[in-house]
Amino acid sequence: NRYITIKNHIDAAPQHSDFELRSSSLSLSLDPASDEVIVKNLYVSIDPYQLNRMKSYSSSQKSSEFAVAITPGEDIDAYGVGKVVASGNPKFDKGDIVAGLLKWGEFTVVKPGGMLNKLDPMGFPLSYHVGILGFSGLTAYAGFFEICKPKKGEKVFVSAALGSVGNLVGQFAKVLGCYVVGCAGSKEKVALLKEKLGFDDAFNYRDEPDLESTLQRYFPEGIDIYFDNVGGDMQEAAVSNMNINGRIAVCGVISEYTDREKRAAPSMIDVIYKRIKIQGFLAGDYLNLFGDFLSTTCDHLRTEKIQPLEDISDGVESIPSALINLFRGQNIGKKIVRITEE
Ligand code: NDP
Numbered sequence: 001n002r003y004i005t006i007k008n009h010i011d012a013a014p015q016h017s018d019f020e021l022r023s024s025s026l027s028l029s030l031d032p033a034s035d036e037v038i039v040k041n042l043y044v045s046i047d048p049y050q051l052n053r054m055k056s057y058s059s060s061q062k063s064s065e066f067a068v069a070i071t072p073g074e075d076i077d078a079y080g081v082g083k084v085v086a087s088g089n090p091k092f093d094k095g096d097i098v099a100g101l102l103k104w105g106e107f108t109v110v111k112p113g114g115m116l117n118k119l120d121p122m123g124f125p126l127s128y129h130v131g132i133l134g135f136s137g138l139t140a141y142a143g144f145f146e147i148c149k150p151k152k153g154e155k156v157f158v159s160a161a162l163g164s165v166g167n168l169v170g171q172f173a174k175v176l177g178c179y180v181v182g183c184a185g186s187k188e189k190v191a192l193l194k195e196k197l198g199f200d201d202a203f204n205y206r207d208e209p210d211l212e213s214t215l216q217r218y219f220p221e222g223i224d225i226y227f228d229n230v231g232g233d234m235q236e237a238a239v240s241n242m243n244i245n246g247r248i249a250v251c252g253v254i255s256e257y258t259d260r261e262k263r264a265a266p267s268m269i270d271v272i273y274k275r276i277k278i279q280g281f282l283a284g285d286y287l288n289l290f291g292d293f294l295s296t297t298c299d300h301l302r303t304e305k306i307q308p309l310e311d312i313s314d315g316v317e318s319i320p321s322a323l324i325n326l327f328r329g330q331n332i333g334k335k336i337v338r339i340t341e342e
Contacts, residue, residue: 001023001024001025001026001105001106001107002021002022002023002105002106002316002317003021003022003023003024003075003076003103003104003105003106003316004019004020004021004022004075004076004104004105004316004317004319004320005019005020005022005072005073005074005075005076006018006019006020006054006070006072006073006076007019007020007072007073008072009054009055009056009057009072010051010054010055011055011056012258012259013258013324013327013328014051014054014258014320014323014324014327015324016320016321016324018054018320019319019320021316021317022073026038026107026109028085028086029086030086030087030088031088033088034088035088035089035112036087036088036089036109036110036111036112037084037086037087037088037089037092037098037109037110037114037116038084038085038086038087038107038108038109038110039082039083039084039085039098039102039107039108039109039110039116040082040083040084040085040106040107040339040340041080041082041102041103041105041106041107041108041339041340042080042081042082042083042126042338042339042340042342043080043081043082043126043127043129043130043312043336043337043338043339044078044079044080044102044103044104044130044319044336044337044339045078045079045080045130045131045134045135045136045334045335045336046078046319046322046323046326046331046335046336046337047078047079047136047326047335048252048254048257048326048327049067049252050070050076050078050323051257051258051323051327052067052257053067053068053069053070053076054069054070055069057069075103075104075105076103076104077101077102077103077104078101078102078103078104079099079100079101079102079130079134079135080099080100080101080102080108080130081097081098081099081102081119081126081127081129081130082097082098082099082102082108083095083096083097083098083342084096084097084098085107089112091118092116092118096118097118097119097121097126098116098117098118098119099116099117099119099129099130099134100114100115100116100117101114101115101116104316104319104337105316105339106316106339106340122298124298124301126342127310127312127336127338128301128308128310130334130336131164131308131310131333131334131336132168132297132301132308132309132310132334133294133297133298135283135284136164136165136168136334137168137293137297138283138286138287138289138290138293139165139251139283140165140166140168140169140172141168141172141286141289141292141293141296141297142281142283142285142286142289142293143165143169143227143249143251143281143283144169144172144173144225144227144249145172145289146281146286146289147247147249147279147281148225148227148247148249149247150173150176150178150224150225152176152177152178153177153178153179154178154179154224154225155178155179155181155219155221155222155223155224155225155243156169156170156173156178156179156180156181156223156224156225156226156227157180157181157182157183157215157218157219157223157225157226157227157238157241158170158173158180158181158182158183158226158227158229159182159183159205159226159227159228159229159230159234159238160183160184160229160230160252160254161182161183161184161189161193161199161202162182162184162189162192162193162197162309162332162333163184163229163331163333164309164331164333164334164335165229165251165252166182166184166227166229167182167193167197167309167333168306169227170182170193170197170199171197171198171300171305171306171307172306173225174197174198174199174200175300175305175306178225179200180199180200181199181200181201181202181203181218181219182199182202183202183203183204183205183234184202184204184205184329185204185205185206185329186204186206186329187204189202189204189329189332190202190203190204192332196307197307197309201218203218205234211233211234211236211237212236212237212240212241214237215237215238215240215241216241219241221243222241222242222243222246223238223241223242223243223246224242224243224245224246224247225246225247225248225249226238226239226242226246226247226248226249227248227249227251228248228249228250228251228252228253229251229252229254230252230253230254230255231250231252231253231254231255231256231262231263231264232253232255232256232262232263232264233255233262233264234255234264235248235250235253235264235266236264236265236266236267238266239266239267239270239271239276239278240266240267240270242270242274242276243274244274244275245274245275245276245277246274246276246277247276247277247278247279248276248277248278248279249279249280249281250278250279250280250281251280251281254326254327257327258327266278308333309332309333309334310333310334310336311331311332311333311334311335311336312336312337312338313335313336313337313338314337314338315337315338315339316337316339318337319337322335322337
């Protein structure tokens with residue numbers, strides 16, 4: 001069983017030298033009384049928060065129950081889809097397609113109580129269930145509908161807009177009838193946002209030296225909703241362009257994951273005068289919405305109101321690059337690694 005681990009804690013932008021491909025022997029026969037399940041991993045999710053789990057957490061920042069710290073040398077868990085190859089658990093049979101907490105490797109031994117469910121692909125590719133129909137999708141859905149409470153016609157700004165969560169937030173907002181502007185890190189991404197995903201407008205934040213006036217230009221009547229995936233300077237600029245009773249969903253602060261100096265310092269006087277609601281959230285708290293989210297998103301996919309956007313690389317050895325590239329903006333949509341062919 002080949003798997004990826006970290007050689008050391010990572011407190012800056014991740015590099016190839018931080019990772020290692022290891023192998024261990026794994027017997028595919030199980031004691032029937034073990035209650036364990038062995039899953040052949042097919043697709044695994046690559047997510048920015050994994051980097052936060054790799055930090056040393058020496059002083060102020062702590063590992064949390066939501067992002068359990070990874071010890072160098074250990075295998076690394078991640079959401080994924082796989083196929084059962086051996087089962088001592090009566091709920092699963094050999095051959096079942098499952099989704100749950102797997103490993104960044106070729107196989108996962110799921111212990112009793114581990115997060116694992118049978119998966120009905122509902123006619124969609126299995127990879128969709130890692131991204132658009134999995135946790136990234138739920139994050140976009142819960143964050144946009146529950147936290148932002150959008151109304152038709154409102155003006156919505158999304159950062160990291162061509163990323164896994166961001167592109168869906170923008171697409172949900174368009175289906176609802178909002179005016180949507182996204183920002184992303186290249187002109188190719190900007191073109192995709194406007195031409196493929198139907199955003200009303202988009203800009204490359206790397207070309208904009210003064211983000212506050214950039215947002216004024218794109219939102220002359222102000223922003224009602226900001227879906228924040230990046231934190232840092234963009235969050236400050238967004239706060240100063242928000243309308244009265246605006247809402248900000250703080251989904252992620254990726255600009256701070258590799259650079260702790262980058263923390264946002266939004267103007268609190270704006271927050272007060274404009275009665276802005278700023279709320280952080282964790283998708284895992286909204287599992288109760290999973291059914292609604294899934295049926296809405298499947299309908300939108302079938303009627304082509306929204307487009308899936310996936311960025312798939314192949315093989316367990318491609319996992320480090322996949323993660324590294326998230327912090328270089330080199331993914332287009334949901335980053336997934338296909339461990340092996342179905
Ligand atoms: P993405 O697919 O959006 O990939 C990350 C993107 O972030 C990159 O493509 C890049 O795009 C952008 N980026 C990278 N570094 C920087 C930087 N320094 N400044 C600005 N942008 C940067 O990832 P996800 O959609 O999976 O995640 C988006 C955010 O949502 C992350 O912050 C993540 O941690 C958070 N998240 C939160 C969850 C929750 O429950 N709260 C659940 C899932 C994700 P570009 O070219 O535009 O720079």
